[in-house]
Amino acid sequence: MSHLSAAELGPALGKGLLSFPVTHFDADLAFDEAAYRKHIAWLAQYEVAGLFAAGGTGEGFSLTPSEIDQVVRAAVSETGGRVPVIAPATAGTATAVEQARAAEVAGAEGILLLPPYLTESGPAGLVEHVATVCAATSLGVIFYSRANATCNDVTLARMAERCPNLVGFKDGVGNIETMTRIYARLGDRLTYIGGLPTAETFALPYTEMGVTTYSSAIFNFLPEFALAFYRAVRARDRDTVYRQLREFVIPYLDIRDRQPGYAVSIIKAGLTAIGRPAGPVRPPLTNLTEDERAELGALIRTITGPAA
Secondary structure (H helix, E strand, O other), X not given: OOOOXXXXXXXXXXXXXXEOOOOOEOOOOOEOHHHHHHHHHHHOOOOOOEEEOOOOOOOHHHOOHHHHHHHHHHHHHHXXXXXXEEEEXXXXXXXXXXXXXXXXXXXXXXXXXXXXXXXXXXXXXXXXXXXXXXXXXXXXXXXXXXXXXXXXXXXXXXXXXHOOOEEXXXXXXXXXXXXXXHHHHHHHHOEEEEOOOOOHHHHHHHHHHOEEEEEEOHHHOOHHHHHHHHHHHHOOOHHHHHXXXXXXXXXXXHHHOOOOOHHHHHHHHHHHHOOOOOOOOOOOOOOOOHHHHHXXXXXXXXXXXXXX
C-alpha cells in the first residue's frame, strides 16, 4: 500500500474496523519488542482499516518518548504497508509537536492527538493546541475528545476550518446530543470514530450519528469475533449485535468494570487466555486477579471453544 495523504487517510479509516493493539512488556516491565512485533504481524493478517500504535489500549501514557518511537517504528516495520499505522501525540503542545514530527519520520500514516496531560483549558486554547500540532506535520490528524480535551460542534468546526489535515474526530465522551450536533454541523468533513471503552457497546446507536468505525480493543484477542461484530453493526443486524452483546460483551463488561483501568488490563488477560501473552500492565494500572482471569478465560471459551 502506498502512503496515504491526509485527505485520503480519514475515508480509508472510516471504511473498516480499527485495531488498538496492546504494548508488550516483559516481567521487568520493559518493552518486549520481539513479542510486540509478533502480535502486530498476527493482527495485520486480518482485514482492519488502521492500527493505532501506543494508544490508550497500548498504554501509551506509560511509555517514554523514545519507547513510543520504538513502538511506532516496530508497528510500521511489521505491517509493511498492509495497514495504516497511526501514532500518538500527547502531553503539552511542544511535546505533541515533537511526537508528531517523529511519527512522520518513522513512517506512520497519521496522528492520534490525545488530551494534554493534566491541563484544563478553554475552547480557544484547545483550538490553538490542535492547530499548532496540525501545522507541524503533513500527516492526517485525528482529534481524540475525552477527559480534559473535549469540544462541542462550534469548537470542532473552528479546528476543522484552520486545519486542513485534521481528518478525524474520535469520541471518548458518549454525549449523544454533542455527537448529533457535530455531525449536523460538519457532515462528511471529518471521519468519526467511536472511542469509548469497549466501543462495541455503543457501536450500533452511533451509526445513526455518522460514526462508521470504532476502536476495538477486543480485536487484540478475538479478532474474528470483533470483525464479525463490526460487520453486523454496519449491516444494522440488530438481532446479531444484541445477541453478541448478551452472550459475550456485557459479561465481559461486568469483569472490566470491577476496577478502574481494567479496560486495558482485561485485554492483556484475554491475550494470556488464548495463549498469546503480552506481559503485565505497567503501574498505575493493575492486573486482573487470578479468579478474574479464570472467569474471563471461561467466557472467551464460549466464543472460541475449549482450545483457547
